[in-house]
Amino acid sequence: MSSVFQTYFQLGFFHIFNLQAYDHLVFLLALCAPYVLSDWRRVVALVTSFTVGHSITLALATLNVVQYSPALIEKLIPVTILITCIVNIVQAGRANTRPISAPTRREPLVLTLPNLLAASFGLIHGLGFSSYLRELLGKQSKPVLELLSFNLGVEVGQLLIVGLILLLGFLVLRGFDAVRRDWVLITSGAALGIALVLLIG
Known part of the structure; x- marks a missing residue:
């Protein structure tokens, strides 16, 4: 069992943690x-x-509870990047323009529009993850351990990527x-350009 967990975790x-997953990487860049x-x-x-969003659809699609068009998901993923970038750019004019070294006011964590958008877009990205996982599993009907370990592996990779993006931003701004x-x-402009290429490609 531990071997199965380790295999699917990796x-x-x-x-997620490789350049071939550039669509998801670009989304995380835009998100952060x-x-x-x-x-x-x-x-x-x-x-x-x-995470909540993509974990739901990753599980449902992998277990064949929902059906979807892979071609449609391939088009919707760059759309999520586009929308995220547009929101970033529109709000940039109202953003704090002080240097990064300046202190910022700590705001309470509430259910905000960015969080709702992230959860909604997670539903789409989860279907994208499931395409790969279903190919790995073949005809296996109840891949509970495989699904759990794969999802955890995606999350660890995702958190590492987010951490690197934040660190890069810190270093550049400093x-x-x-x-x-x-x-x-x-960053949003660059991500938007890549999303347009993905969308029309």
Whole structure:
């Protein structure tokens, strides 16, 4: 059993933590773009919302409870990136423009629009994850352990990616004494361009 868990955990981890999963990586970049290390509580809430969404559809699709069109999901994933980037860019003009070294006010964690969007988009990304997992499982009917370990592997990989994005933002903003708005516009603009290529490709 431990061998099965380890195998599918690693499969889940490297399914998200590699350059071939660039669509999911770009989404995570867009999702985290407005935040810095000092916002880690808000980022945890945001990523948890995304996790809840994609865990639901990953389980339902893998267990054949829901059916879907893989081609449609491939188009919807870049749409989630586009929407996330547009929200970031629109809100950038109202964002805090102080240098990253300036203290920020700690806000309570509440059910916000970004969290709701993250959960909704997680439903779509979960279907994308399930396509790969279903290919691995073949005709296996009750892959409970495999599903759990794969999902945990995806989450660990995802959290590592988010941490690296926040660290990169911290280093760039500190090093260039820039403002958060510039980081949001640059990263969201780059993610938006990639999403457009994915969408029309």
